Amino acid sequence: MATTMKAWKYATTTSIVLKEDAIAPLQSALSKHQLLVEVITAALNPLDHKILGGWLVRKLLMEKNGSPGLDFCGRVVEKHSTNSTHTKGELVFGSLPMISTYGTLGQYIVVSTTACAPLPEGIDPDHAAALGCAMGTAMRALDAGTVKPGSKVFINGGSGGVGTWAIQIAKALGAHVTTTCSTTNTELCRQVGADEVLDYRTLAIIPELKKMGQVFDLAIDNVGSDALYNSCDTFLKSTGCFAQVAATSSIHNISMIVWRTICCHLPTPRRRTFHLVVVKAKTEDYSQLARWILDGKVKAVIDSTFEFEDAPKAFEKLQTGHAKGKIIVHGSKK
Numbered sequence: 071m072a073t074t075m076k077a078w079k080y081a082t083t084t085s086i087v088l089k090e091d092a093i094a095p096l097q098s099a100l101s102k103h104q105l106l107v108e109v110i111t112a113a114l115n116p117l118d119h120k121i122l123g124g125w126l127v128r129k130l131l132m133e134k135n136g137s138p139g140l141d142f143c144g145r146v147v148e149k150h151s152t153n154s155t156h157t158k159g160e161l162v163f164g165s166l167p168m169i170s171t172y173g174t175l176g177q178y179i180v181v182s183t184t185a186c187a188p189l190p191e192g193i194d195p196d197h198a199a200a201l202g203c204a205m206g207t208a209m210r211a212l213d214a215g216t217v218k219p220g221s222k223v224f225i226n227g228g229s230g231g232v233g234t235w236a237i238q239i240a241k242a243l244g245a246h247v248t249t250t251c252s253t254t255n256t257e258l259c260r261q262v263g264a265d266e267v268l269d270y271r272t273l274a275i276i277p278e279l280k281k282m283g284q285v286f287d288l289a290i291d292n293v294g295s296d297a298l299y300n301s302c303d304t305f306l307k308s309t310g311c312f313a314q315v316a317a318t319s320s321i322h323n324i325s326m327i328v329w330r331t332i333c334c335h336l337p338t339p340r341r342r343t344f345h346l347v348v349v350k351a352k353t354e355d356y357s358q359l360a361r362w363i364l365d366g367k368v369k370a371v372i373d374s375t376f377e378f379e380d381a382p383k384a385f386e387k388l389q390t391g392h393a394k395g396k397i398i399v400h401g402s403k404k
Contacts, residue, residue, distance in 0.1 A: 189360075205351060233251075237262045
């Protein structure tokens with residue numbers, strides 16, 4: 071196997087650059103539970119650019135020659151000699167735990183066997199890559215509220231990658247879902263299963279929620295709204311939970327998260343459980359979603375697809391914050 075590869079690398083806080091001779095990961099460095107995977111297709115996440123908002127994280131990524139991309143579908147090309155759970159040539163899909171030197175916008179990545187699953191026959195690689203972080207984030211956000219049949223869930227920002235998965239998974243679990251989006255995305259949110267859609271272009275969302283009263287068991291914030299959290303006692307049940315998804319590594323956001331975590335433990339009438347959603351998809355998550363896809367219960371929502379050479383255009387689209395679902399980038403050899 072070649073010792074170099076093509077890979078997109080972070081150049082500045084807003085751009086990426088193609089390295090034709092980036093150092094490739096080697097089979098000899100694999101541990102027992104790691105796979106060397108050739109990327110067929112990748113999906114972008116807001117984290118791929120938002121993580122650069124904090125100067126310390128930005129400095130570390132630049133020093134480590136960081137490469138964007140967490141979600142993928144690819145082919146196993148090498149494995150540890152003692153690994154018996156996967157075979158060379160097998161198609162797998164999943165997500166990396168963090169942005170590092172070997173991101174999914176490169177030809178090859180190193181993946182833990184606990185962070186991926188075999189690709190079932192009948193699922194398109196692009197759709198499989200669209201699960202990844204967004205699906206894992208949605209699953210962990212819904213776990214925060216122990217969603218069950220009859221639960222009422224409010225999702226702030228329903229048309230993005232996490233939002234479309236959260237709506238579908240909540241519905242698959244039997245919940246009633248209310249979500250927000252812009253006028254152009256209301257039909258999309260209804261198509262993926264939302265029971266009520268609030269158009270933030272024409273409605274003042276917080277007053278609308280206050281009118282509904284304390285009816286929600288769980289609120290998932292995919293946007294990052296201080297005002298929404300500060301008003302959550304007016305629409306969440308006393309036992310309800312506020313799950314925060316959208317957050318950057320800036321000092322403001324870190325201090326905000328610490329403060330909210332402290333406040334939710336204070337003995338006040340307005341207290342609501344606060345949960346910071348940490349992306350941690352598991353093999354069983356991927357397997358469950360794959361079964362739901364094959365059963366027609368959920369589907370991947372893809373905003374746009376780009377070829378490997380056009381990754382900067384995909385990155386620009388990501389930075390607008392207005393993608394309807396996932397942004398896909400094909401691997402260099404697809």
